Structure formats: C-alpha cells, structure tokens
Amino acid sequence: MSVDIIDAIVDQLGTLAKRQAKPFNVCLHGGEPLLIGAPRLERLLRGLRLGMPTSCSLAIQTNGLLLSDSIIDLLATYGVGVSISYDGPADVHDANRLDKRGAGSRARVLNAMRRLQAHPTASGLFSGVLAVVDPNSSPIAVYEDLASTGAPGIDFLYRDGNRTRLPPGKARAASTEYGQWMLRLLRAYIADPNPPRIRVLDDLMRLILGSDGRKEGLGLTDFGIIVIDTDGTITRNDTLKVAYHGADKFDKPPSILDRALDQFLVSSDMSDYRALQRPTSPICLSCPELNICGGGMPAHRWSEDSGYNNPTVFCADQQLLIAELRSLLSAAKAA
C-alpha cells in the first residue's frame, strides 16, 4: 500500500467520521495486513486515530506471524483490537495455515498470542481468535484447544461456498455437517464452567432473545461494509468472491484517490449493494427463523441458476442450530 493510498484513506475516513453521525469500525484485513510493514502501519494508524473520534474503533485480523513486540507496542499505542486467525489443534490449524515455506504455522501463532497476552495492555488489546470450521475435525478438541489459549473471544466462520459450488465438507445443500459440528461445539460451550465468548453462538442467542445482531450473515441488520484494497479500489465485501469472479466489484470500481467516500456511500451503486444483502428468496421470506438467520451471507446464497435469490447453502445447518439454541434458552430461562 503506497503512502498516497494511506494518506487518502486517512483523509477520507476522517471526513466520513465528521459527516456521518454513526461511528464505524475500521478493520485491517488481508491477505495479511502486517505485510504493510511497521513504518506505513504507523502512518496509517496515527492518521486514523488523529482523524477519527475514539467511538470509531480500530481492529486488525492477522495470522500473527509478523506480530513482533514492536508491532504489538504500535497496536497498543493506537488502541487497535487484535484478532488472530487460529484454527486450533495442529492437525486442524496446520492443514490450512502454512507459512511461506509450506510449514504449519501453529507453533509460531501460539507464540505470538502469548507475547500479545504478556503485553501490559493485553486486556484491551487482544480481542480474540477467529477460526474456520473444518467439519471433519473434532469440535470438542477444537473448543478445548481454543479455550486453552485464554483468548477472551472466539469466533467461527463456516468455509465458504454456494449453491453451485458447495462448501468443503458439505455433501448436499440439505445435509447438516456444519450444523452437527456446531451442535457438538455448543455442547462443550454450555458445559464449560468458565467459558470464553463464542461470538457466533452468542449472537444467535442474542437474536433469539430479541436483541440485536452484530455480525453480517445473522439477523436482518443492514451492514454497510466496504473494502478498500491496497491499490485504493473501493469494493463490496470480498466474501462475494466465492459467488463468481468479480462479484465483489462495483460496476465502475471507484478509487479512494478520486471518489469522495462520503458521497459514494449515498450513491445508487451503494444502495444496490446494500439491497443485495437482504434476503429475497420466497423460502426465506416465509421462514419463521428469518429474523435470526437473516438468510445468511449473500455469498452463500449464490447459484448460477438463480443468483442470490436462494436461502443460504447453510440453511439446513442453521435451522438445526437455531432450533437447539431455542430449546436450550427456553429451558434455561424456565430453570
């Protein structure tokens, strides 16, 4: 990311923060965002922190491999919440997360996590770990491993896929490999006398109890998520890449260098993008669980035959999980 792009981002987000009443979150994501290097990272963070009110939070999602003590100091200085990508036991994590030499990264990630936890500001700095579900793994072993890290929060992502190209580990759209995996994870979570937070389960329960959702792909909250690429291109949520090549791009991709962000956010391009997030399938619109599931992530609704006009490919999984959470919460409230 060039200095020109960094300065344009700082300027544009500062302007947006002044003009938009509602605060927003800036998350540095990748690839691997720490590849930006310490000097440019500091330029970006310093500019963002000076230009935005503290109600606009800063976060980073990192694989941890470049999380040196000096980088941790830098993130602490600017109040950046750190989430580490970590999948759990070696046979799960190292199957997918490799360093540039092709070796599993688990040991190095755990070391980085320990350095982060040893920092004097760790309690406000370390937000948690983000794990990708491998439906062929043991959810109990994954839970125990993740909980043993001492991470304050854990979030899980399903592997991406859609109705034309099924997610890894899912035999059919109607099968429930991910839902069954989550039920077993839930079993470990609710039995734990000292549980960390599991964001996806807590968010589902919060929605079932009538509160608000806080995660795209759950509930019916509109999320105004945009991505600014390293070359300054403004794009839709890049999860849409799993629908088809270019699905994450706006028709005429704007650049942070020459398009006023606050103006773009009220454009018809942005309105169309936000409309795309809302479920349209008749199956979803008549589903009693729509307020909870929200139709899932748009990328997971895609099929080559009917576009986004489908329930999420994880519909059966989510129905299984939501039904169990409803039952548990009902029993717990009655107890």
Place this chain on the structure above:
Amino acid sequence: MQSDRIDERGRDSQSEPVTPDELTVAVDSVALRRLIEEVENKGDTTLAGYNRSYHRHNR
C-alpha cells in the same frame, strides 16, 4: 479447564453420535445464563471488531 473433563469430552467426540436431545439437559450453564442476563439488562459484551470470512481455506 479440568483435564479429566477434557478427556471425557475427547472420548465422547470419538464414540458417541450427538443428537439435539443430549444437549437440552444443560440448563444451568454459565454461557447461557450470561447471555440471558446480558440481554435482560441490555448489557454489552467485550467483543470488538468485525471479521470478514474470505479466507485461504476456500482456495
């Protein structure tokens, strides 16, 4: 975490099919009670940040 309970869970994961009925017994759960109380009190959580999900596992 108690190690004996971890071992027990590990054995469960290898040998028993889990059905929803098995899960409905744990009504006295810290995780459930915490969430119910938060929502009733309109409390907030300590979680922060937003995570996207386009990840290398898809490739």
